[in-house]
Amino acid sequence: MxxxxxxxxxxxxxxxxxxxxxxxxxxxxxxxxxxxxxxxxxxxxxxxxxxxxxxxxxxxxxxxxxxxxxxxxxxxxxxxxxxxxxxxxxxxxxxxxxxxxxxxxxxxxxxxxxxxxxxxxxxxxxxxxxxxxxxxxxxxxxxxxxxxxxxxxxxxxxxxxxxxxxxxxxxxxxxRPTVTVPDGALRLAERREEVSTGLPELSEAELVVSGGRGLKGPENFVILERLAAVIGAAVGASRAAVDAGWRPHRFQIGQTGRTISPKLYLGFGISGAIQHLAGMRTSKLIVAVNKDPEAPIFKIADYGIVGDLFEVVPALTEEFKKLLGK
Amino acid sequence: MRVELTEEQEMIRAMAREFADKEIRPIAADIDRGARFPQETVRRMGALGLLGMTIPPVWGGSGADAVSYAVAVEEIAKACASHAVVMSVNNSLFCEPVHKHGTEEQKKRFLVPFASGARIGCFALTEPQAGSDATNQATLAVRDGDHYVVNGRKLFVTNGREAAAALVFCQTDRALGHHGISALLIEKGTPGFGVPRVEDKLGLRASDTAEFVFEDCRVPVGNRLAGEGMGFKIAMGALDGGRIGIAAQAVGIAAGAWELALAYARERKSFGVPIGQHQMVQWMLADMATAIDAARLLTLKAAWLKDAGQPFGTVAAMAKLFAAETAMKVATDAVQVHGGYGYITDYPVERYFRDAKITQIYEGTSQIQKLVIARAVLGEA
Amino acid sequence: MKILVPVKQVPDTATQVKVGQDARQIETGGITWIISPYDEFAVEEALRIKEKRGEGEVVVVSLGPDRVKEALRSALAMGADRAIHVNDPAFNEADTLLTARVLAAVIKQEAPALVIVGRQAIDDDMGAVPAQLAELLGWPSLYWVMEAAIDAGGRTIRAGRQVEGGLEVFEAPLPCVLTAQKGLNEPRYPTLKGIMGAKKKEIKDLRADDLGVAPESAQLSIVRLETLPPRPPGRIIGGDVREAAHELVRALREEAKAI
The missing domain is CATH 3.40.50.620 (HUPs)
Structure with a gap:
C-alpha cells in the first residue's frame, strides 16, 4: 500500500x-x-x-x-x-x-x-x-x-x-504523536488586527469585486463594497488604485500583491495592465466593466459591459438584490 | 565606430525613464492645464543629480558627460517637456557658464547650490527689441564704485519666477556694441530686481516664463562673470551647449508623441482592423520613426563631440534645427493619427503638439540655426 | 552592522516571454532584465537601516550569468557597498534549494547580522529561497515583512509580518532572515552620483569551488514550459445600463452558474 x-x-x-x-x-x-x-x-x-x-x-x-x-x-x-x-x-x-x-x-x-x-x-x-x-x-x-x-x-x-x-x-x-516542540527564537510582541470589513478575505474569496483607476477616488469604493456585500464578495484593487493611496496594499491584486483564483471576478474601471492580470487571470469567470472599449481586460473577460461604472455598479447591485431576494 | 551607450549611460537613461514614468507622467496633464510649476518633482530631480549633470561633483554636480545629459533630457521630455526645459536651462544656460567662467568664490555661491538642485537658475538675454538679434542689448549696467547700477527689461526668461538667481546680460559699454556686453549674476531679492509678470503660453505651460525689470538695481562688481565685454561670448557659448539640451528635449517630445500614436494605432479600429494596418497610417508611423532616430543620432553626435573636446557648435545647431522640426512634424502627425481624439484634452497627444512648437523658436529659431550652419559651411563663422 | 541582500535578475514584467527551443527555459533574446521588484524593497530596507545606524555595510549577492552584473551594478548605484557575483555554469539549472545552499555558503563566509530578501522573484514566483536559506543556516525567519526596526545595540530586530487579517510583530535575535513585502518602503531611484560611483565599487566573482558547494542535480525541475490555453472569447453585453445589468446577472446565473 x-x-x-x-x-x-x-x-x-x-x-x-x-x-x-x-x-x-x-x-x-x-x-x-x-x-x-x-x-x-x-x-x-x-x-x-x-x-x-x-x-x-x-x-x-x-x-x-x-x-x-x-x-x-x-x-x-x-x-x-x-x-x-x-x-x-x-x-x-x-x-x-x-x-x-x-x-x-x-x-x-x-x-x-x-x-x-x-x-x-x-x-x-x-x-x-x-x-x-x-x-x-x-x-x-x-x-x-x-x-x-x-x-x-x-x-x-x-x-x-x-x-x-x-x-x-x-x-x-x-x-497524537509524542514530539518535542523546541523553544524557538522569535517572540511575538504584538498582534494588530485589521479592522474587519465584514467581507471575505481576498485570497480565499470565491467572489471578488475589484476597482481600479476608473473609481476616481477612495471615497467611491463604497459603491463596490455595497455590491460586494450583496453577493458576499471580497473587495480588491488594482495597483493604480493602491499606488494612488485609495486602498491599503493588502487589497492589491496583481504581481506585487495578492494572486487570486475566484470563481467569479468582477473588475470595474480596471484597464488590465500585465501586473494586474498576473494576479487574477486564473479566475474561473471574469467580468469587466470599463468605459474604454479598447481596455486590455476585455481580451480576457468572459462578459464585458462598455460603460460608466458609476451607472453600471448601482444597476448591477439592484439586479443582484432582486435575484438573491435581498 | 560604435553607436551604443555605455552601461553607465544606459543606467542613467533607465533611471531618468523610470523617474519620468512614475513621478512626472502622472502629473503632466494636470500641471499643464493649471500652468503650475512642479516644485516637488523639480526638487527631486535636483536630489537625483539631474539639474547639474555635467558639473563636477566638487561643485555640487554629478560629473556626467554630455551624452548622458542628452539621454536624460530626452527621457524627461518624453513624459513632460516642461520639466525638460527647467532641467535644460539650469544645466546648460546657468550652471555650465558659471562653471566655465566663474571664480572660486562665484562657484561657491552660484554653482554649488544650483548644480545640486537646491536652487534653480535662469538665463536672461532676450529683450523686447533683442530676440534673434541678441547683440542689440539695451539693458545698461553702469559702474558706480564697486557696484554696477542695472536698468532695463528682460523678456521670456525660462525659470524666471522660480529661479533664485539669474545670469543677466547687460551693456557695460554701449560704444563697443556687442563687445560691450557683460554677464552679471544677480540674486532674487536684490533691491531694484522685479518680476512684474509671468507669461501665459501655448505650450510648456508648467514651466514659468517671466519678465524681469531692473530699476537702479545695484549689483556688486564681484558678481560679474569673466571680464567686462565678455558677456556676448559667454552667452553664445552657453547657447551652443543649450542647443544640445533643446535638441534632446525636442527628440523626447517627438518620441513621446510617437509612442502615443503607435499605441493608438494598435488599439483603435476602423473598417474592422486596427488603424495601424492601414497603409496611410503605416506611412506616417514609418516617417516619424525614421526622423526621430535621425534627430537622436545627430543630437548624440553633438554631445559626443562636446565630450571629446572637439568643436560642436555647428553640429549642435544642426541637431537643434533638425530635432525641433522633427518634433513639430511628428507631434502634428501624432495628432493626425488620433483623429478627433487627438484634438481633445482627454488624450495627452495635444500637449505634445503644443509643447513642440517652442523648440522651433527658443534658444535660436530654426531660421537662426540655418544661419549659423550656413555661415559654418561657407567658412564665414 | 553588515547586511546581506540576495537579489535576482528577472525579465521585466512588460517583456514578452516565449518558450525556448528545449521547452524547459525561456528564450532570453530581446528581454529587458531588471532587479526583481521585491528585491528592490530589500535593498532599500538594508540601506535605510545602515543610514539610520550611521554605520554598517550592505552587500548584494546574485547568482547567474554575466548579465547579472547589471543587476548588481543597479543595486550598487542605489547605494550598496559591494557585490558578490556567483557566476558558475554549474548552477545554471539550480532550483530554489541549490540556490539557497549557494547563498548559505556565501553567508557563512560573509557572516552578516541580517539577511533581507525579496518576498519572491517575479520570474518563477516560487518565494522559497528566503525560508530555505534560513533553514539551512538554522536562523529564524520572518516572511512578508511590512515594518522593521533594529535595537540600538544591534542585537535584536523587531519586525512585523503580514498575515491574513493583520500584522504580527515579532522580536528576534540577530542573525535573522527577513523577506521584504511591498509596503515595507518605497525604493529610491539611484542618483547620478550613485550611478557614476557604482563602477568603482567591487564586484567579487565566485565559483562553486570558492564556496565548497557541490553542484547537485535539482530536487525540483521543470519538465516543460507551456503557453496558457486561450480563454474562450468573451461577450460584450450591449444595451442601456439597466438592460445590460439585467442580462449580465441573468448570464452569470443561468449560463455560467457563478451566482
Whole structure:
C-alpha cells in the first residue's frame, strides 16, 4: 500500500480548519487513492474542527497541540514535522497558498532536502511521479514541474481544486504523536488586527469585486463594497488604485500583491495592465466593466459591459438584490 | 565606430525613464492645464543629480558627460517637456557658464547650490527689441564704485519666477556694441530686481516664463562673470551647449508623441482592423520613426563631440534645427493619427503638439540655426 | 552592522516571454532584465537601516550569468557597498534549494547580522529561497515583512509580518532572515552620483569551488514550459445600463452558474 499524502492544516487560529482544506484534502485523496491524512500543528483544535477534517476526507489526523505552535514560527514547526516525516514517510506533503504555509513548506523541504513547488494550480500522477502545474512569468506561461524524490512538497492555490462532498458524521481518527516542540527564537510582541470589513478575505474569496483607476477616488469604493456585500464578495484593487493611496496594499491584486483564483471576478474601471492580470487571470469567470472599449481586460473577460461604472455598479447591485431576494 | 551607450549611460537613461514614468507622467496633464510649476518633482530631480549633470561633483554636480545629459533630457521630455526645459536651462544656460567662467568664490555661491538642485537658475538675454538679434542689448549696467547700477527689461526668461538667481546680460559699454556686453549674476531679492509678470503660453505651460525689470538695481562688481565685454561670448557659448539640451528635449517630445500614436494605432479600429494596418497610417508611423532616430543620432553626435573636446557648435545647431522640426512634424502627425481624439484634452497627444512648437523658436529659431550652419559651411563663422 | 541582500535578475514584467527551443527555459533574446521588484524593497530596507545606524555595510549577492552584473551594478548605484557575483555554469539549472545552499555558503563566509530578501522573484514566483536559506543556516525567519526596526545595540530586530487579517510583530535575535513585502518602503531611484560611483565599487566573482558547494542535480525541475490555453472569447453585453445589468446577472446565473 503506497504511503499517504499529508495535508498541512491551515486554521482560523481558533481551532477550526479553513475551508481551503476541503480542496487540499480532496486533491490528496484523489491522487493517493484515498490515502489523504491531515497534519495539524496548533495550540488549540476544537472537536468540531477535527470532525470537519474527517468529513472533508482526512483518513487520519496527526495532531500536535502545543501552546508553542501558535503563532506559527518556521524554526519551531520545521523540526516537529520533519520528525514525523522521518517516522511515517508520507509520499507527499501538501498545503494551501497562504503566507505562512508558503514559508513553512519551503522551509520543511530544505530541512528534508527535497523539492518544493509553490502556488500549484494543477496536479497529476505521471506513472510513479507527481507532476505539478504552476503559473510563472506573471502568469504568462505555465510550468510543469516534477520532483527528484518524495516526499513531494507543494502549496495549492485556493479555489482551484475541487472539494469533495463532505461525508457527514465521519468520526476523526486522531493520532497524537509524542514530539518535542523546541523553544524557538522569535517572540511575538504584538498582534494588530485589521479592522474587519465584514467581507471575505481576498485570497480565499470565491467572489471578488475589484476597482481600479476608473473609481476616481477612495471615497467611491463604497459603491463596490455595497455590491460586494450583496453577493458576499471580497473587495480588491488594482495597483493604480493602491499606488494612488485609495486602498491599503493588502487589497492589491496583481504581481506585487495578492494572486487570486475566484470563481467569479468582477473588475470595474480596471484597464488590465500585465501586473494586474498576473494576479487574477486564473479566475474561473471574469467580468469587466470599463468605459474604454479598447481596455486590455476585455481580451480576457468572459462578459464585458462598455460603460460608466458609476451607472453600471448601482444597476448591477439592484439586479443582484432582486435575484438573491435581498 | 560604435553607436551604443555605455552601461553607465544606459543606467542613467533607465533611471531618468523610470523617474519620468512614475513621478512626472502622472502629473503632466494636470500641471499643464493649471500652468503650475512642479516644485516637488523639480526638487527631486535636483536630489537625483539631474539639474547639474555635467558639473563636477566638487561643485555640487554629478560629473556626467554630455551624452548622458542628452539621454536624460530626452527621457524627461518624453513624459513632460516642461520639466525638460527647467532641467535644460539650469544645466546648460546657468550652471555650465558659471562653471566655465566663474571664480572660486562665484562657484561657491552660484554653482554649488544650483548644480545640486537646491536652487534653480535662469538665463536672461532676450529683450523686447533683442530676440534673434541678441547683440542689440539695451539693458545698461553702469559702474558706480564697486557696484554696477542695472536698468532695463528682460523678456521670456525660462525659470524666471522660480529661479533664485539669474545670469543677466547687460551693456557695460554701449560704444563697443556687442563687445560691450557683460554677464552679471544677480540674486532674487536684490533691491531694484522685479518680476512684474509671468507669461501665459501655448505650450510648456508648467514651466514659468517671466519678465524681469531692473530699476537702479545695484549689483556688486564681484558678481560679474569673466571680464567686462565678455558677456556676448559667454552667452553664445552657453547657447551652443543649450542647443544640445533643446535638441534632446525636442527628440523626447517627438518620441513621446510617437509612442502615443503607435499605441493608438494598435488599439483603435476602423473598417474592422486596427488603424495601424492601414497603409496611410503605416506611412506616417514609418516617417516619424525614421526622423526621430535621425534627430537622436545627430543630437548624440553633438554631445559626443562636446565630450571629446572637439568643436560642436555647428553640429549642435544642426541637431537643434533638425530635432525641433522633427518634433513639430511628428507631434502634428501624432495628432493626425488620433483623429478627433487627438484634438481633445482627454488624450495627452495635444500637449505634445503644443509643447513642440517652442523648440522651433527658443534658444535660436530654426531660421537662426540655418544661419549659423550656413555661415559654418561657407567658412564665414 | 553588515547586511546581506540576495537579489535576482528577472525579465521585466512588460517583456514578452516565449518558450525556448528545449521547452524547459525561456528564450532570453530581446528581454529587458531588471532587479526583481521585491528585491528592490530589500535593498532599500538594508540601506535605510545602515543610514539610520550611521554605520554598517550592505552587500548584494546574485547568482547567474554575466548579465547579472547589471543587476548588481543597479543595486550598487542605489547605494550598496559591494557585490558578490556567483557566476558558475554549474548552477545554471539550480532550483530554489541549490540556490539557497549557494547563498548559505556565501553567508557563512560573509557572516552578516541580517539577511533581507525579496518576498519572491517575479520570474518563477516560487518565494522559497528566503525560508530555505534560513533553514539551512538554522536562523529564524520572518516572511512578508511590512515594518522593521533594529535595537540600538544591534542585537535584536523587531519586525512585523503580514498575515491574513493583520500584522504580527515579532522580536528576534540577530542573525535573522527577513523577506521584504511591498509596503515595507518605497525604493529610491539611484542618483547620478550613485550611478557614476557604482563602477568603482567591487564586484567579487565566485565559483562553486570558492564556496565548497557541490553542484547537485535539482530536487525540483521543470519538465516543460507551456503557453496558457486561450480563454474562450468573451461577450460584450450591449444595451442601456439597466438592460445590460439585467442580462449580465441573468448570464452569470443561468449560463455560467457563478451566482
Amino acid at each position: 503506497p504511503n499517504a499524502f499529508w495535508c498541512v492544516v491551515e486554521d482560523d487560529r481558533a481551532g477550526h480548519p479553513k475551508k481551503v482544506m476541503a480542496e487540499v484534502l480532496a486533491e490528496a485523496a484523489r491522487l493517493s487513492g484515498g490515502r489523504a491524512e491531515a497534519v495539524w500543528l496548533t495550540d488549540r483544535a476544537e472537536p468540531d474542527g477535527l470532525r470537519r477534517l474527517a468529513e472533508w476526507g482526512a483518513g487520519k489526523i496527526w495532531l500536535v497541540e502545543h501552546p508553542g505552535l501558535a503563532p506559527y514560527r518556521g524554526e519551531v514547526w520545521a523540526p516537529v514535522v520533519a520528525g514525523l516525516v522521518a517516522a511515517q514517510a508520507p509520499r507527499a506533503i501538501l498545503g494551501a497558498v497562504t503566507s505562512r504555509q508558503r514559508e513553512f513548506l519551503a522551509r520543511l523541504a530544505a530541512r528534508l532536502g527535497v523539492g518544493f513547488a509553490a502556488d500549484v494550480v494543477g496536479l497529476a500522477m505521471d506513472g510513479d511521479r507527481l507532476v505539478a502545474t504552476r503559473p510563472v512569468y506573471a502568469g504568462k506561461l505555465l510550468a510543469r514541474v516534477a520532483w527528484a524524490r518524495p516526499p513531494w512538497i507543494a502549496t495549492l492555490r485556493p479555489n482551484v481544486f475541487k472539494p469533495a462532498d463532505p461525508v457527514a458524521g465521519r468520526e476523526p481518527q486522531i493520532e
